[in-house]
Amino acid sequence: MVIGFIESIGDKTANIFISTYNIILFSTLSILNIFNPVNYTKTLKTTFVLQLYRTTIAIIPRFSIFSFFFGSVLVSVLIILASKYNLHLEIGSFVINFIINTFATVFSALFVLIKSNILYKKPSVYSNTTPYLLSSVLSTMTLSLYFTFLVLISSFIPLMFFIHIDLHSYKQLIFDSIELLDILTLFTKSILYGLIITIVPIYHKAKSSTLLHIILTTIISIFTIEVLSLILRLYIN
Numbered sequence: 001m002v003i004g005f006i007e008s009i010g011d012k013t014a015n016i017f018i019s020t021y022n023i024i025l026f027s028t029l030s031i032l033n034i035f036n037p038v039n040y041t042k043t044l045k046t047t048f049v050l051q052l053y054r055t056t057i058a059i060i061p062r063f064s065i066f067s068f069f070f071g072s073v074l075v076s077v078l079i080i081l082a083s084k085y086n087l088h089l090e091i092g093s094f095v096i097n098f099i100i101n102t103f104a105t106v107f108s109a110l111f112v113l114i115k116s117n118i119l120y121k122k123p124s125v126y127s128n129t130t131p132y133l134l135s136s137v138l139s140t141m142t143l144s145l146y147f148t149f150l151v152l153i154s155s156f157i158p159l160m161f162f163i164h165i166d167l168h169s170y171k172q173l174i175f176d177s178i179e180l181l182d183i184l185t186l187f188t189k190s191i192l193y194g195l196i197i198t199i200v201p202i203y204h205k206a207k208s209s210t211l212l213h214i215i216l217t218t219i220i221s222i223f224t225i226e227v228l229s230l231i232l233r234l235y236i237n
Helices: 002-034 042-055 057-084 088-115 130-162 167-177 180-206 211-236
Strands: none
Touching: 002 130, 002 180, 042 057, 042 088, 042 130, 057 088, 057 130, 088 130, 088 167, 088 180, 088 211, 130 167, 130 180, 180 211
């Protein structure tokens, strides 16, 4: 019984290493494929434009509503908590850290994942992943910036009511709170999440994984990056 238990652990460990190696290899080849000029055929360009439209322009109205609502509610909660613990001077930092460093990229990436057709098409259409990778990265980056813009605007309303701040003071508060590292973090995460929401679903789709498994694996991958990013920021600061 003990030997069988040890063997089962060994098999599971080996399978994990093999799966990890395979997805890293697939990811590397997919990313390198982007820089191969031979791939940029007329068909690829058409696929890229259609996919970019589907994951950016076509979803702007619904994305705007969700961004404005969820962003405003969550920022309001942050402001209430900051006011409760007399942290008024840190409100700008809280808003920036929450919006730019965390929620903007995660929300945008998951929105692109749900609204794209990557989860539903057959693996055979992904023989060349380049247009899907490029469109996902650009969509996530664009929507993250747009989300940040919307929430920063909507945040002024609860701030005006809770701490009676004027527009000029609010702009100064935001500008003083934003650092270069925040901008770099947003762009870096946008690229990483754009790659994740494409590579992970395509890879697992080819392995005949269930839709639920693909979505959960993608979400876990994103939140793993979030945890690592938080640890890195704490180390840097």
